[in-house]
Amino acid sequence: VEVIPVDKIVPDEFYTADIIIGASSNGKVLDVSKFRPGTILVDDSFPPVVDAKKAILRMKNERDVIFVGAGKLDVGKKERVIIQNAVPESWIRQSIEKFGDEGLPGCQAESLLMGFDNSLPPTIGLVSDKNAAQYWTKANELNLGAVGFHLQGFQIDKSLLEKIKNLQKKKYGQIGK
Numbered sequence: 001v002e003v004i005p006v007d008k009i010v011p012d013e014f015y016t017a018d019i020i021i022g023a024s025s026n027g028k029v030l031d032v033s034k035f036r037p038g039t040i041l042v043d044d045s046f047p048p049v050v051d052a053k054k055a056i057l058r059m060k061n062e063r064d065v066i067f068v069g070a071g072k073l074d075v076g077k078k079e080r081v082i083i084q085n086a087v088p089e090s091w092i093r094q095s096i097e098k099f100g101d102e103g104l105p106g107c108q109a110e111s112l113l114m115g116f117d118n119s120l121p122p123t124i125g126l127v128s129d130k131n132a133a134q135y136w137t138k139a140n141e142l143n144l145g146a147v148g149f150h151l152q153g154f155q156i157d158k159s160l161l162e163k164i165k166n167l168q169k170k171k172y173g174q175i176g177k
Contacts (some may be wrong), residue, residue, distance in 0.1 A: 010031070031050075042068055048151070071157060073146065
């Protein structure tokens, strides 16, 4: 595991990684075209660290990388109602697209879980293993799990997962299931 801190400009060496975990409060800091075939990006950022439209196009057309959004919980069936108000519908729709149609971001789920169970500790700064385990336990008790592999509403299908797995096998030999 190598940690490459980035300060404004992402060095080219960054794109040599096979698995990248991204987290940033700035969007579009990574260049979709620079990722090598077989690379997997797990992105826990809002907005995403890549240009989501370009990332989805590459997954659809080239089918040689996986860019997956992380940090959302599947909260089960939900009903969405747009209330008529002073906010233009285009703003509401744009906000929904930014969050995606699937799941609830973990940062929002944390607040709801704390409201449900006041024994859960708040997160200030980095989350500790102990606190993460408490939230994991509560999420499991409530039958909450991770959403499927996605990037802003685009669902990553099994055939793309298999193709990336085969690219990794060619590079490294047999890998786990």
